[in-house]
Amino acid sequence: MSVLAAIAVLAILIVVHETGHFMAARLQGIYANRFSIGFGPILWKYQGSQTEYAIRAIPLGGFVGFPDDDPESDIPEDDPNLLHNRPILDRAIVISAGVIANLVFAYLVFLTQFTTVGIPDGINFQPGVLVPQVISQSSPAAQAGIRSGDIVLAVDGEPLGSSEAALTTLMRTIQDSPDEAIDLTVQRGDRQLDLTVVPEPGADGKAKIGVQLYPNGTPEYRRPRGILEVFSLAAQEFQRTFVRIVEGFVMLITNFSEVAGQVAGPVKIVEQGAGLAASDSASLFPFTAIISINLAIINILPLPALDGGQLTFLLIEGLRGKPLPNRLQENVMQTGLVLLLGLGIFLIVRDTTQLEVFQKLFQ
Structure with missing residues (x-):
């Protein structure tokens, strides 16, 4: 479905x-x-x-x-x-x-x-960091055995915990460890796996492993305070999303060799959308707006x-x-x-x- x-x-x-x-x-x-x-x-x-x-x-x-x-x-x-x-x-x-x-x-x-869904009002954080997508099968993450849908629970034996800081900690560790092995504890379904990934240095000096990372948790919503708030927040979110996408296209043009591998076709878009719909059906709204x-x-x-x-x-x-x-x-x-x-x-x-x-x- x-x-x-x-x-x-x-x-x-x-x-x-x-x-x-x-x-x-x-x-x-x-x-x-x-x-x-x-x-x-x-x-x-x-x-x-x-x-x-x-x-x-x-x-x-x-x-x-x-x-x-x-x-x-x-x-x-x-x-x-x-x-x-x-x-x-x-x-x-x-x-x-x-x-x-x-x-x-x-x-x-x-x-x-x-x-219909409500105004986003924070996240109910769960332990770890979610990996919604492995960008390429040739990426360090894929070679290490990381899969889309995995949850990274710990880095080098240190639990990431249940907070927004978990995402920052994991990203900083990856970016600061070019060509250095990182031990990850990963939750996959009802199993925990120990995997080792070696980030590769990027053109900007920051190391990467070729994945998207999201906070692990379920978003919480509140009812809008009035119709004016709905129109105002929709305009703000549209502007924020539009600017972010334009910046992505500028990066694609100015740094094509680094970003070209992230260009997605219909199959990849459907895969991403299906993953979002399976985890949280409300996420199809921003997904639809972004693709539009x-x-x-x-x-x-x-x-x-x-x-x-x-x-x-x-x-x-x-x-x-x-x-x-x-x-x-x-x-x-x-x-x-x-x-x-x-x-x-x-x-x-x-x-x-x-x-x-x-x-x-x-x-």
């Missing part, structure tokens, strides 16, 4: 994004004849009065199609309601609406969380086949006073789409082979 919940989150976010494009077009009277989730061969479709709705085989996004790109369309080329006949501003609104929809949706998710903001930022990047790439073409058109040749735009977009799908398939294969269940098949 937790895996299905994580898959549903991704599907909802794709629908939200494409609905943004679709509604921005339809509300302006612009023709939109296709609304597809996924790419490639059609698995299911429904023909509406103006639009074909479809689910396709490759689940790496979706698209809204326009008659401008349909050779079988019988709409005259000079029809003012074709997308390419609209002013630059109208087209920019349609192109950017998916990004805006994902950002608005993320805020609404936080709003829903604080309204990530989807918005990725799409606004000025890369071919993404919304940012199309906005770049519009900017060039505005500066030149005329659009670039259609053939050039099509070639750039098709090349970008192939590269994007290739990257998606690579991430799916890489993340699938790193799944614990997959690893056991070859042990």
Whole structure:
């Protein structure tokens, strides 16, 4: 059920994004004849009065199609309601609406969380530090035998205890011990294991073992004091999350070699979401908001086949006073789409082979 919940989150976010494009077009009277989730061969479709709705085989996004790109369309080329006949501003609104929809949706998710679940009010700490994810099977943690879901109870024989300080203690010990063996006592289900990990030095001088670490405990919530508090805290959480994600993208660009291994595809995202849903269903709210903001930022990047790439073409058109040749735009977009799908398939294969269940098949 937790895996299905994580898959549903991704599907909802794709629908939200494409609905943004679709509604921005339809509300302006612009023709939109296709609304597809996924790419490639059609698995299911429904023909509406103006639009074909479809689910396709490759689940790496979706698209809204326009008659401008349909050779079988019988709409005259000079029809003012074709997308390419609209002013630059109208087209920019349609192109950017998916990004805006994902950002608005993320805020609404936080709003829903604080309204239904409550306002976060501390953590009921349990002994140790939780390892929600081992980032790579080639990391020091994986080589030491640490698995996602483990709880680190002690470091070098010293119990970490039940407090927020446990996380700080473990992180400091790891960061200060490059190429030095650390003995860990780990809780896995009803068993305790003694494992030894050797942190590897990072580019910033701090050692790492290739895991995410969270305080071990269950979050506590309180009822909101009023509707204004809900709106205010949702805005603050949205801003905090947005800034943190942007900083992550900046780090990816400026320190690609160190951070590239943490880039996740659909399989890894589903795995992370399933783990969160299994431990605390309420954590699906921030998970959904984080993925929605990530989807918005990725799409606004000025890369071919993404919304940012199309906005770049519009900017060039505005500066030149005329659009670039259609053939050039099509070639750039098709090349970008192939590269994007290739990257998606690579991430799916890489993340699938790193799944614990997959690893056991070859042990």
